[in-house]
Amino acid sequence: MKQLVFCNTDLCTGCNRCVRNCPVETANIVTLDDDGNIRVDIDADSCIACGACIDVCRHEARYYKDDLEIFLEDLRRGVRISVMIAPAIRSNHDDLGRLIAWFRKLGADKVHDVSLGADLCIWGHIRYLQKNPGKPIITQPCPAIVNCILKYHPNLLQYLSPVHSPMACSAVYMKKYEKIDTPIAAISPCIAKTHEFERTGLIKYNVTFEKLFKYLEEHKITLPEQTSGFDHYECGLGSIFSMPGGLKENIEFFLGKSMRIDRSEGPSIVYHALNDYESQRGKNLPVVFDVLNCLEGCNVGSGAGHNKNIFEVNHAMDQARKAAAENRDMSYFDSLYQKYDDMFRLEDFLCGYTPTPIHTANITDSDIERAFLAMDKKTDLQRKFDCSACGSSTCLKMARKIALRVNIPENCQLRNRERADAEHRVAIEEHQILANLHKVNIDNANKIEEEMDRIKEFVTKVYADIGTVSSSIAGFGTLERTIDDIAATINIIAINASIEAARVGAAGKAFGVIAAEVQSLAKASQDSIKQNHIVFSAAKASVGDIESMMKQILDIVTTAYNNIQDINRANEEKSTPIG
Secondary structure (H helix, E strand, O other), X not given: OOOOEEXXXXXXXXXXXXXXXXXXXXXXXXXXXXXXOEEEEXXXXXXXXXXXXXXXXXXXXXXXXXXXXXXXXXXXXXXXOEEEEOHHHXXXXXXXXXXXXXXXXXXXXXXXXXXXXXXXXXXHHHHHHHHOOOOOEEOOOOHHHHHHHHHHOHHHOOOEOOEOOHHHHHHHHHHHHOOOOOOEEEEEOOOOHHHHHHHHOOOOEEEXXXXXXXXXXXOOOXXXXXXXXXXXXXXXHHHHOOOOOHHHHHHXXXXXXXXXXXXXXXXXXXXXXXXXXXXXXXXXXXXEEEEEOOOOOHHHOOOOOOOOOHHHHHHHHHHHHHHHHOOOOHHHHHHHHHHHHHHOOHHHHEXXXXXXXXXXXXXXXXXXXXXXXXXXXXOHHHHOOOOOOOOOOOHHHHHHHHHOOOOOHHHOHHHXXXXXXHHHHHHHHHHHHXXXXXXXXXXXXXXXXXXXXXXXXHHHHHHHHHHHHHHHHHHHHHHHHHHHHHHHHHHHHHHHHHXXXXXXXXXXXXXXXXHHHHHHHHHHHHHHHHHHHHHHHHHHHHHXXXXXXXHHHHHHHHHHHHHHHHHHHHHHHHOOOOO
């Protein structure tokens, strides 16, 4: 079947409202996007086009497509198209006559009221029930219900009414009895009608009220002032068919209340009722089970737009009921249905069904157990937490969906919360460990600072002592030069004395010996000074090197000391007590 409901996953917030409200177990596929966010897409094969997800989506992620654009484009191209309009239009639009005139202006060939088809549908049910007394049937005007039975309840096909829906009855009438050979466009309040039209092949276009009204508004289209009417016979009570229980009311009107007719409406109830109906295995069933997907009937259908509240809708339907019954007694309707008997063959308005079952994997207890463990659910309390945040009403149903691969463990809020709590506890423990380590590091840094302070003091003292040694060596150099000068002077005096002693002859001989000794001592002093100068130069160079190295060491130690102080101050500022 054609995909009708779509999802813009970029707008999806993973709120699970669609999952929670969908009557089908496998129609919504939960995944994680690249950023780890929950996203919910649609499995088109599983979807029954009930529209529940669109109705509850608050983020405009879910939307549907109908045939409005194709219909209008074909009209513009000159394609001859006939139009039929559902009875629910009366409760959703105040200018039906002007709307019909607009369709004719666009080029619509014929315009029919589906109320006639509703009358034919009622007539068909009455005659079928009369021919098959006591045979249980499930009414089928609602295509979402039919989709559900075809896909998920093939055992119920034996009960599904063979009488066409009002729209299909209208199409049969138009094609077979009025010989209308144009394609037919249905103006309907229902998304799923497209699937009915595909299945029967009677109607080409499904144009929903919502899309049509939005088109008129967005294009600022003014409807013609002159009104127009429908092209067919008068109708009976078919105009109230779109109300909840409309078929029931009509059947009871003609056949009385002797037969049991049960009703069920709304996606939160009717699909559970179908499950219960199937479980009865033919026992205790009503003669007619009148079912509708939409809680308030077709008047507020999935494609109606919901522009009016239920009181406005019911008021419009009450007016339609009064108009249909005005000045008409039971004899009128008897006569009308007798006319139908004379004009129509019941078989023309009956249909068959071909099931299109969705094959769901057989889920075992082991599959469920693995799914529970994937959600970290090990205790009975965890497995019955049933918060419904994942979209499933129970944890067991969530486990089934995980086993069916249409949901994921990451969508379990209890699992996420417990994991977050565990991660928080681990984070606190890790923070405490880091805090303790931080405290140890601060203590060690303080000790290092103290040691560096002592090293700095020692290096400073050594550097100062080296300066003293250097000064002393410099002083020794001055003394050396003085001694060398004295020795040189003594040497000169000694030489002069020797010369003078030689002049005086024998009288000066003894003095000459003394002068020679003095000269020898002066020379020895000079030699010693020269030898000491070599040692002094080497010592001075070594002390200079040591002084330079100690200066570098002092600079490094001072820088390291200052850095350690900065680190300690920063650590003390960042250190916070653990609560």
